[in-house]
Amino acid sequence: MLKGLCAFPLTPLKDGEIDEKAFTLLIENLLEANVDSIGALGSTGSYAYLTREQRKHATEWAVKAAGKLPVITSIGSVRFEEVLQLADDAQKAGVSGVLMAPVSYQKLRSEEVFELYRLVTRELSVPLCLYDNFSTTGFEFTDELLIELAQLPNMGSIKLGSLPATRDEAERRLTRLRSAIPSTVTLGISGDAQSPRGLLAGCDVWYSVLGGLFPRYTRRLARAAMAGDEALVNRLSQKLDPLWALFARHGSLRVVAAMAEMQGKVQAPCLPKPLNALQGTERALLQQALQTLDELS
Template identity: 60%
Template sequence: MFTGMSAFPLTPLINGKIDTTGFISLIQNLAEAGVDSIGALGSTGSYAYLTREQRYCATKLAVSAAAGIPVITSIGAVRTDEVLKLAEDAQKAGVSGVLLAPVSYQPLTAQEVYQLYERVTAELSVPLCIYDNAATTKFEFSDELLVSLSHLPNIGSIKLGEFPAEQDMAKRRVETLKNQIPQEVSLGISGDAQAAAGLLAGCEIWYSVLGGLFPQYALNLTQVALSGDVTKTRQLNSAVEPLWVFYRRHGSLRVIASVAEIQGTVQSPCLPFPLQTLNGSEMRALEATLKQLSFLE
């Protein structure tokens, strides 16, 4: 399950409530494309902004619409007892795995993060992906901590966040981690702009924002990269660099939600208030860029 391309779709909202029709349509599009897994309610799915009831509802919808494709859902929350309740809900809804980021208000220490995962994994019956998202959580995992966590029960994957830009350094990091973590724990890459580099460096799965809306292109890029075709991988990645430029300026969630609104895939506004999609000159620039990226359709 934790290999290939995991697509992370939006959870479109209408006046703070889940647009169930739009959400189901997004999941069905991913199922029809044959993605390897679906990361429902990741950061792209705005999980932190939803109530427990909304998260349970969305997870059930995703599992039902996924047509047998494994569904992973986030169980992150500030309170550990809430994390455990969300884990119970996710398993009840039929997920194949869960993601957990160390969400907090007060900054956490490495020991506190280890104890969080230790407690949660002890009560799971499905595998967990360590959700490294320092840009959001402000917690930076050391490789030493990742290795320690990988030996806990029910750990299935590590989703790497920050990644060396230099290819040789990236390969060395992946090789070093693989030599220390259990063989059954996969290494994944997130951050779409660095996904190609991560896959070429030896990561086994791309946790993909792009794949949540354009699964065919993301699948193709993943498969080419995993085959070891460096030239073709770089060509495919360079082709979408104009989109990565917007990611770097505004963040992947705002940009992919803006793209979905432009396409009419979701209603506008689709993000949880006060988050907003692009507007004015930036939205017009994104619209112009999408015309150049018509091959994504």
């Protein structure tokens, strides 16, 4: 399914509605930067805060602006019936795949998560990317469950939320998973600070938050990692350490939203209420960091 850099842009809001012009410009920037695919309406795209109608329109706009570039969009929702409706909307819009995390108010059990994916995949005509995001869903996938889910029809990719800290351990985990899942299912990594290391260890895809705003730099970093150029990866990634530190303290969404506002890419405030982009002293630190990172723009 997906390989390389999958960039996840913001879904900027203005007075509670999606700013179509700003959103389209963000997508067009990704197209011009020649990323490998676009992840519309991921966590960075605030999908969980939007109505079905808003998500439908945003998906349509993303597919139109992206041209021939593959677009995936999130269909995650607390209500199972809405998941199916969102999947139908996305497929009618012409997406290349869909993305789904096991969103729930009640903590889910493994058998419930399996049943969710089983029921959804059988209704799809495009590949599904399994979204492992413990920090937002509270559900922790075991490798055994990932392997079981990978056998379902229309499974296209697994977006891993974490990898072991050392290169050897990460490679061993990826080797175990790859040996047990169909060759048609790619393994991706999210969490930008760890993602270059994940690509070096053998992941196929970097599902990138930073890539949604700064696709050229992250594309260069992804290409270096996939070519096995560890020295260049380390140099490029170390320059981003101030951003990674802010991501760790505040979450990537608030930081990326603040950067987009600072650069005039979106109107402030751009996040759904009650979320706020980075403010105060930490925003000033972010501004200082950006001034030393001319390569990002």
